[in-house]
Amino acid sequence: MNKKLIYADHAATTPLMPEALEAMLPFMKGDFGNPSSIHSWARKPREAVREARAAIAMCINAEPEEIFFTSGGTEADNWVVKGSEGGMLVSSYEHHAVLNAVASEARRGRDVVYVRPKVGNGGGYIMPERLSKVWEEGIGLVSVMTANNEIGTINPIHLLSDFAHKHGALFHTDAVQAVGHIPIDVREMGVDFLSASAHKFNGPKGIGFLFMRKGVKLEPLLNGGQQENGFRAGTENVASIVGMATALKVNCERMNKTAGYLDDLTSRLRDGIDRIFPGAIYLGDGVAGQLPGFTSVSFPGHPAEGLMHMLDLKGIAVSTGAACDSKNTRISHVLKAVNATNEIARSTIRITLGSENTVADVDIILAALKRILREAGNDIT
Numbered sequence: 274m275n276k277k278l279i280y281a282d283h284a285a286t287t288p289l290m291p292e293a294l295e296a297m298l299p300f301m302k303g304d305f306g307n308p309s310s311i312h313s314w315a316r317k318p319r320e321a322v323r324e325a326r327a328a329i330a331m332c333i334n335a336e337p338e339e340i341f342f343t344s345g346g347t348e349a350d351n352w353v354v355k356g357s358e359g360g361m362l363v364s365s366y367e368h369h370a371v372l373n374a375v376a377s378e379a380r381r382g383r384d385v386v387y388v389r390p391k392v393g394n395g396g397g398y399i400m401p402e403r404l405s406k407v408w409e410e411g412i413g414l415v416s417v418m419t420a421n422n423e424i425g426t427i428n429p430i431h432l433l434s435d436f437a438h439k440h441g442a443l444f445h446t447d448a449v450q451a452v453g454h455i456p457i458d459v460r461e462m463g464v465d466f467l468s469a470s471a472h473k474f475n476g477p478k479g480i481g482f483l484f485m486r487k488g489v490k491l492e493p494l495l496n497g498g499q500q501e502n503g504f505r506a507g508t509e510n511v512a513s514i515v516g517m518a519t520a521l522k523v524n525c526e527r528m529n530k531t532a533g534y535l536d537d538l539t540s541r542l543r544d545g546i547d548r549i550f551p552g553a554i555y556l557g558d559g560v561a562g563q564l565p566g567f568t569s570v571s572f573p574g575h576p577a578e579g580l581m582h583m584l585d586l587k588g589i590a591v592s593t594g595a596a597c598d599s600k601n602t603r604i605s606h607v608l609k610a611v612n613a614t615n616e617i618a619r620s621t622i623r624i625t626l627g628s629e630n631t632v633a634d635v636d637i638i639l640a641a642l643k644r645i646l647r648e649a650g651n652d653i654t
């Protein structure tokens with residue numbers, strides 16, 4: 274009997290949306306011209322890149338000239354960190370794309386100050402009061418993620434950017450987990466820079482963008498040709514740019530409906546977990562304060578790696594902490610930052626549902642968890 278495979282690791286990556294694939298195909302076939310060429314083969318690709326930039330800008334309330342295509346979230350984050358000036362204030366639970374870029378800059382002599390998220394019940398957020406506690410003269414860049422990739426909490430970005438601006442610093446947000454899932458309005462958020470990655474919102478891998486507000490500038494990370502207005506060299510990845518714009522547009526149109534659907538699925542999942550394992554501990558701050566579909570949950574006494582592998586054997590994909598940390602048995606820096614004990618951190622799995630998941634999928638996940646926990650000899654109901 275074929276078992277149904279269930280993918281519940283959407284924070285790691287998402288399946289490519291059929292509409293995006295369709296939109297990409299012509300540029301991987303006949304319309305392969307280089308958008309920078311002078312001859313007529315450039316016309317369609319150039320027009321497609323222009324339209325994609327406009328569509329993306331519209332989804333986040335930016336101007337098209339404020340969108341710069343990159344190879345993904347990692348490049349966008351690195352660009353902001355390495356292309357900016359002055360000291361940096363960053364949250365201690367950023368993705369490694371920010372943290373390791375910041376560490377590299379620190380080795381070259383830039384000052385760095387870290388801010389920890391609020392801990393305890395209702396924790397997992399960075400609040401402006403916390404920024405003011407660690408503020409130091411000379412900070413030129415503040416970077417706090419829109420939503421955390423391990424616990425799913427959503428930060429009050431407009432308050433944080435306001436604080437940074439009042440103190441004369443620029444503000445960057447890594448919105449890789451948020452774009453395409455919750456409303457993003459760069460004007461309301463008041464950000465100078467925002468990073469995004471297509472594969473997190475049903476677009477292709479290896480493509481993303483940086484929003485850079487008109488009037489602010491970064492040193493280019495990649496030097497070469499004059500693409501992206503001279504700010505990011507390299508022949509455009511036309512097919513992927515088109516796929517990304519299509520995926521974002523479709524996701525933005527469906528956003529409210531999808532979020533409501535995922536909240537319902539998540540509540541069903543958590544109710545079920547509470548029934549089979551009343552001692553389960555959730556990280557983050559409840560369904561309302563987290564990304565749609567996001568559950569980070571600890572089963573004390575049950576190592577996360579074992580749970581993940583047992584679920585995998587049953588055809589269910591979840592993760593322990595961040596996907597990029599899957600080969601790393603150290604305790605996640607995010608869980609440390611929110612003060613999770615070693616015991617909780619070691620037994621935390623991340624279940625992130627997506628729009629293609631169904632009620633039946635949730636019930637299969639719950640049945641599998643129940644069996645695995647029972648086989649492990651736990652007193653479950």
Ligand code: PLP
Nearest residue numbers: 345346347368370422449450470
């Ligand atoms: N930032 C966050 C919050 C992420 O979750 C990820 C991917 O896991 C990245 C950055 C890196 O993005 P990419 O995979 O496009 O390089």
